[in-house]
Amino acid sequence: MKITGRIIKFGDNVDTDVIIPARYLNTSDPKELAAHCMEDIDITFASRVQKGDIIAAGANFGCGSSREHAPIAIKASGVACVIAKSFARIFFRNSVNIGLPVVEFDGELNEGDSVEIDFTNGTVKNLTTGEGGNISPYPEFLSKLIDSGNLLTHFAKENK
Amino acid sequence: MGMTMTQKILAAHAGKECVKGGEYIEAKLDLVLGNDVTSPVAVKEFYKAGCDCVFNKEKIALVMDHFTPNKDIKAAEQTKTVRDFAGKYKIKNYFDVGEMGVEHALLPEKGLVTAGDLVIGADSHTCTYGALGAFSTGVGSTDMAAGMAYGKSWFKVPTAIKFNLTGKLGKWATGKDVILTIIGKIGVDGALYKSMEFAGEGVKSLSIDDRFTICNMAIEAGAKNGIFPVDDITLSYLKEHGDKEPKIYAADEDAEYDEVIDVDLSKIEPTVAFPHLPSNTKRFGEFEGVKIDQVVIGSCTNGRYSDFAQAAEIMKGKKVAPGVRVLIIPATQKIYLDMIESGLTKIFIEAGCAVSTPTCGPCLGGHMGILAKGERCVATTNRNFVGRMGHPESEVYLASPYVAAASAITGRISHPDEVM
Ligand code: SF4
Numbered sequence: 317m318k319i320t321g322r323i324i325k326f327g328d329n330v331d332t333d334v335i336i337p338a339r340y341l342n343t344s345d346p347k348e349l350a351a352h353c354m355e356d357i358d359i360t361f362a363s364r365v366q367k368g369d370i371i372a373a374g375a376n377f378g379c380g381s382s383r384e385h386a387p388i389a390i391k392a393s394g395v396a397c398v399i400a401k402s403f404a405r406i407f408f409r410n411s412v413n414i415g416l417p418v419v420e421f422d423g424e425l426n427e428g429d430s431v432e433i434d435f436t437n438g439t440v441k442n443l444t445t446g447e448g449g450n451i452s453p454y455p456e457f458l459s460k461l462i463d464s465g466n467l468l469t470h471f472a473k474e475n476k
Numbered sequence: 477m478g479m480t481m482t483q484k485i486l487a488a489h490a491g492k493e494c495v496k497g498g499e500y501i502e503a504k505l506d507l508v509l510g511n512d513v514t515s516p517v518a519v520k521e522f523y524k525a526g527c528d529c530v531f532n533k534e535k536i537a538l539v540m541d542h543f544t545p546n547k548d549i550k551a552a553e554q555t556k557t558v559r560d561f562a563g564k565y566k567i568k569n570y571f572d573v574g575e576m577g578v579e580h581a582l583l584p585e586k587g588l589v590t591a592g593d594l595v596i597g598a599d600s601h602t603c604t605y606g607a608l609g610a611f612s613t614g615v616g617s618t619d620m621a622a623g624m625a626y627g628k629s630w631f632k633v634p635t636a637i638k639f640n641l642t643g644k645l646g647k648w649a650t651g652k653d654v655i656l657t658i659i660g661k662i663g664v665d666g667a668l669y670k671s672m673e674f675a676g677e678g679v680k681s682l683s684i685d686d687r688f689t690i691c692n693m694a695i696e697a698g699a700k701n702g703i704f705p706v707d708d709i710t711l712s713y714l715k716e717h718g719d720k721e722p723k724i725y726a727a728d729e730d731a732e733y734d735e736v737i738d739v740d741l742s743k744i745e746p747t748v749a750f751p752h753l754p755s756n757t758k759r760f761g762e763f764e765g766v767k768i769d770q771v772v773i774g775s776c777t778n779g780r781y782s783d784f785a786q787a788a789e790i791m792k793g794k795k796v797a798p799g800v801r802v803l804i805i806p807a808t809q810k811i812y813l814d815m816i817e818s819g820l821t822k823i824f825i826e827a828g829c830a831v832s833t834p835t836c837g838p839c840l841g842g843h844m845g846i847l848a849k850g851e852r853c854v855a856t857t858n859r860n861f862v863g864r865m866g867h868p869e870s871e872v873y874l875a876s877p878y879v880a881a882a883s884a885i886t887g888r889i890s891h892p893d894e895v896m
Binding site: 329331333334337338339341342343344355356357375376379380381382383384385388402404405406409410413414455457458461466467468469470471472475 | 500513514516517520521522525526527542543547548550551554597598599600602614615616617618619621622625626628629630664665668669698700753840841842846859861862863864866868
């Protein structure tokens with residue numbers, strides 16, 4: 317699988333409260349959540365994000381609460397993938413479960429860069445700067461889980 | 477190589493002799509938890525996957541605590557989804573308004589968690605039950621749904637940081653100050669994916685409530701779980717709460733830790749986390765004159781009886797500073813009732829505080845005390861992220877009940893000594 321998209325850049329410790337503020341958690345409708353995605357950190361995000369964009373961030377992306385609404389909001393806003401130096405663990409689990417690709421990558425990416433992520437070969441190519449690097453593949457267990465869809469469908473398969 | 481306490485619990489629930497850090501396992505669950513924000517999504521996923529039964533109707537706890545009593549129509553619809561689900565599958569531990577409390581205070585109080593249990597909850601502060609010697613961790617809604625349907629989940633076995641506690645807390649220092657000090661030192665991702673295992677002779681000087689507060693905020697250092705060894709204090713708490721049989725696991729002598737950090741409890745001082753990260757901690761003397769508009773005492777971090785007893789010790793016979801709104805939110809109905817019976821509620825009302833029914837309310841910026849632009853709040857809660865309690869330009873300062881109460885009296889962030 318390959319994803320090519322334009323980078324929207326954030327810093328370290330982007331928490332779930334800014335990804336989707338709790339005041340909007342009285343609903344779980346993806347469209348409504350997407351309308352408020354990132355609003356407390358970047359009020360322009362919801363209006364400028366385009367289908368296929370890639371969020372690039374620093375360390376500990378998605379820290380804070382366990383709300384699955386956070387990756388749901390990001391996915392519903394059209395973002396194709398989140399690439400960060402590291403992820404908070406619950407956010408990572410949730411992203412896998414809802415089918416939002418998340419990738420750990422240590423290299424620098426800039427706002428607006430066009431970037432290609434190749435999941436099969438485990439590479440990131442910055443088409444704007446020509447730089448690139450490797451991403452580590454998902455461990456076998458996680459790959460199986462991702463192939464099954466999510467944890468529920470994975471267990472359902474196992475139980476058959 | 478030996479195992480940490482956490483690894484032993486995970487191994488036992490995975491049916492394995494031994495597990496290693498980094499290994500992926502499937503393990504059986506003793507309890508699956510969700511609230512009114514996360515459960516509706518879980519219920520939706522549960523139905524979507526075509527599930528038609530739960531693994532055990534006694535091992536699921538659904539607590540309607542975040543936007544309840546229902547904040548608005550949308551919140552009411554969310555709760556109703558969960559209420560209908562609980563009714564349909566005869567979920568024994570469904571807690572609605574009138575008997576609900578903030579989940580992580582409620583579950584231990586009701587005796588639903590014991591030592592050695594493996595608990596997942598669709599709430600990040602599920603790590604609280606480590607205080608009882610259980611492995612408990614936060615997950616998302618789909619994981620919760622899978623847990624409800626199949627009674628199991630997957631885990632990447634964590635490695636651990638050991639916190640070797642020595643000494644005893646001094647006057648005005650609490651479990652909250654211990655964990656804020658630790659997070660200030662290691663940072664909000666200082667324990668990412670790891671266990672925080674507390675050990676050492678200092679443990680025995682910490683009350684069970686101090687331990688709940690400390691484990692509650694393990695997630696604020698990025699940890700998968702926080703955990704305390706089981707001792708007489710744990711066992712006597714468990715005896716008074718429920719009749720689940722505790723199983724005691726202890727770390728092996730030769731367990732390996734990524735790091736050992738010494739914490740001298742006698743050196744802990746009242747500590748405040750400034751906006752907008754729990755790691756942005758300061759001690760008194762490192763700041764001055766921070767004027768406040770609101771104080772919140774409550775939450776799964778510090779909403780237990782002892783927290784209110786500490787706050788009342790400071791506020792008794794005094795008045796809240798003019799212009800400051802003070803919200804007292806007991807975490808459970810039992811705590812509320814105990815406060816009424818012992819006279820704490822009267823102390824707070826006479827001081828000029830508002831006392832509320834149990835709810836998460838302002839802790840997550842849900843309702844019941846939202847901040848306007850530019851306003852500042854001292855809260856005994858656990859997060860001070862941007863917009864956590866209201867307007868994105870409002871500010872939350874995290875502190876202990878002592879500091880929160882003292883600040884309520886002076887109208888600025890204050891050391892208890894200032895008013896006592
Ligand atoms: S009190 Fe706050 S931190 Fe605790 S469960 Fe409720 S919203 Fe979450």
